[in-house]
Amino acid sequence: MKFPFFAFFLLLFIAHVDGLHAQSEDEVSRLIRFRMESDEPMDKIEIRMISLLTTDEIIDFYNHRAFEKAWSQNGLLTKAAYDLRLEILQSEFDGLTPEDYHLSRIESFFRTFEANKANGVPNEPGDLADFDIFLSDAFFHLARNLEIGKVDPSKFGEDWEIARKEPVFTYPVLLEQALAQNDIHGSMELLYPKFSIYKKGREVIRELVEKVKEDTLNWKKVKIDKAIRVGESNSVIPRLRERLIYWGLLEEYNFQDVRLYDSIMMDGIKDFQGTHGLDIDGIIGKKTVLAFNDSPQQQLNTAIVNMERLRWLPDTVKNAEFILVNIANFQLDYLKNLDTLFSERVIVGKKYHESPIFMADMSYIVFSPYWNIPYSITQSEIIPSVRRNPNYISEKNMEVITPSGKVVDPSTINWNSKSFPYLVRQKPGEGNSLGLVKFMFPNKHNVYIHDTNARSLFALDDRALSHGCIRVRNPQDFAKVLLADDPTWTMEGIQTAMHQTQEQVVQLNRKIPVVLVYLTFWADSKGEAHFREDIYDRDEKVLLALKRNSLDS
Template sequence: MYQIVFSLLLFFNMGFTTGESFFFSSVSDRLRAILENSEPGESLRVRGISLGKVEELQVFYSNRSFDEAWSEQGILTEWAYELRFEIKQAQFDGLQPKDYHIELIDAFFASFEQNKKSKTINPAEEVAELDLLLTDAFFRLATHLERGKVDPSQLKSPWDITRKSSRINAISLLVQALERKEIRKSLEQLYPNFSIYKRGREVIRSLDEKAKEDSLDWKVIKVDKSLKVNDSHAVIPVVRERLIFWGYLKPYSLTDPKKYDSTLFESVKAYQVKNGMEPDGAIGKNTVASLNASPRMLMDKASINLERLRWLPDTIKEAELVLVNIANYRLDYIQRLDTLFSSKVIVGKSFHASPIFSSPLTYLVFSPYWNIPASIARNEIIPSVRKNPNYLEQKRMEVVTTAGKPVDPSQINWSSKNFPYLIRQKPGPDNSLGSVKFMFPNKYSVYIHDTPSKSLFLREDRALSHGCIRLQNPEKFAALLLRDQPQWTEAKIKEAMSRDSELIVNLKSKIPVVLVYLTFWADSKGEPHFRPDIYNRDAELIALLKR
């Protein structure tokens, strides 16, 4: 009764005429009615908008005796405006503000602000509805910031790193945020514990500003062959225009716009360095493909990778770990946030994609046998033996039983579909695994290893293996892993890598190995790095984020 009387007094004090008739019902009464008439498990809808878990809303409001959270005496609070601002800022997390009812929330805000100007009381029904929308938006945004919007287990492309488990209670978080009147701080604490996440948000923010000044036609351009200095081509003016847009080049006078001149050459090299390409200055398919990306497209790419960071469990941020970014063709050995070792790697071909997973590195094998997988033996080795009976000898391969007993190849019917044996390549300089392999047991039979084909590391596209990770500098990596075992000197490691039989060396402590797929990140200086989507996985994720 007190609330009704107070509201009536407020009504007249605001200058309303006594001739106007109205009916005022308290906001808390409306909240109680809406929630108590909603069945657990059923969808609660506000103005046609489906809210999240009814049970969560019921618990939150019943704990506060159904008092409104985002208004006082029918007037929107400062923290209501703060939440609306944070919902809009979610675009820089790569999330969609529309997922958090922003259109309807904005409509309510506009109506209430107009009511304030005309000295009209905000109807209790509308205040209650807006309160529910804001609370549900907070819960939903908090969940997405903490663990991601998309469930990686539902992707067609595999992601076999266990998704981060929830460490917060959304209701408790909101209660605390309202008590402290700190909506932003409460949501920020849900960000992934990786410094690259916040830096990534700032990249999206700057790209958004860049998109606002964008007047270019981002039609797709192609080249049939790499263009070099003094070549002429119709795409040259477009390349020049886009490099000027991105700040790699300043406008300059031209005699022939279609000619690839030395000024453009220097800016192309600078662009290639920034985008992880070989800075040869040639305008090839990778350079052109990268230049086809508009600011909005790059915002999408960054958004996808912030979502991937939200999936990663907190345990990934270990004091010591080996991180392989497949899309960047690089391995980093990190200890206490310092990179002790960084090397180029070769990863799986698109049809033999390196998997995304995490497993502890436990031992090394020097001078390893290559136990050839059955699929490779069936599809590649056996057909080669049929064509060339000396193939096994030439490749230093041997046939063994499952127990490891050698089998005479001449006694095998190579035309038979039944092949109950294993094929392995002996240790040596031509062994496909090189001189050492680094083992982190997993269901994919994937590991890190050396390779005799060193020239492949000079290539820009290094998706070339059957799924394993080939390492450019294995000797240095082995030395770092064994640095707590003094007997493993540089000389002894070199000797172990040139044996004619395997030598297994266990590590004193297990080191997490994490294979990830990030096509974007921001470095310690906040500089963005974009990489090709070599496995064509980004499109599926951006579609789900925008759904």
């Protein structure tokens, strides 16, 4: 049978078209290779007079795949390209800036390609090549920012002394896997901090972004002279009621007196106090009013800053057992196998004696401790007190010792001398400023967790009161959970050890990471947002650094 002419012609046409596609495909890859090559040495590769954000990753990625394009096939964009554009857009919910990832340039390419598709015009190989490089570059830069943070925390000095994380992932390899599995979103999720509060925080930011767009309230700062209780009237009540309704903590209702603080409004006030770490007493005090003054934009800024701090946290925090102290929340949590076994209020360093941000391993507990008084406190507080009251040392159950440990009679010391070659320590007992036990994680700051003889201070909302150490309420319970692996340490035994005249040092059978952090925002497992006062005024510096395009990324 003769082969039909039209069939022969059709095969030739198909072969011709396939050849054109092959030529086009080869041209895109050739142009990508051409873009990677340069006749002049440079720190950054430039595409269309725009410097790429990465260098090694881009070169490694395309060299490994023989410069084959990643984001188009047969001259058309792949689903993965659209998926990555969405990830870049939604990086806003990570507290990042989508424009940092070539968004304007990428969107311009998308408009061109979609117009070409609508008009039946093929995409230019040069456009496809440049688009491919920009998109890959954006992936690598976004991946790094998600995994270890956009800003290097070491730039903030003592504000954050935890070393910057090293990347776990090799981003070109991660991108190859994402393309092979057609799962760009999944690859990005792998880079998120491994805490549930991070993903929950993204949802809060998504809601706050919409709140900011729709916000029409007057956020003029509200001030009060004295606390307001239920049944009292005040001119600020209408504005506070309006803000409670805005935040969804109070439904609109009929009230007789617009200025009256009634019991219905009190329920909303209590909910508000709960999400801001305040005593849930329904009393509108200065701390409650201060929290009410944060607009949606201010809350969004706070959330953005703390999402970055979560990206800074080290892998140690993912361990099965660790102690987390959130200084801004005045709270200590002991976690084991993802369960919170102990949670308690703490007192932290006051302004100018700020508790540092760092991590170290807890290795031992000291029951009935001496308080070895720092030289700075001896100079500023102890010596002046002795000059006013010669019996101060004995009244405070203290003793003076030489550097070698020999006890010296205070009456033989010239307390008016400029030279003071001694050490002062407070002996174990109920009046000891460290209380009855201290928990040691040796560090250069000489900061540790301890009991206190001023336990009434735990009732305060603002507990930034110490010289830098962390005071914990109910330390006997904390000791019990830390020593739970040893059945000989009963609560009775712990109480006995805490009431001795001599120190007793107990070595733990393992080292427990202690992480001191500063988080003024997080979202709980239910997705509820929690905000805390920026007691050390640190948020603004982080926010400004994040807003500077690609700083230290």
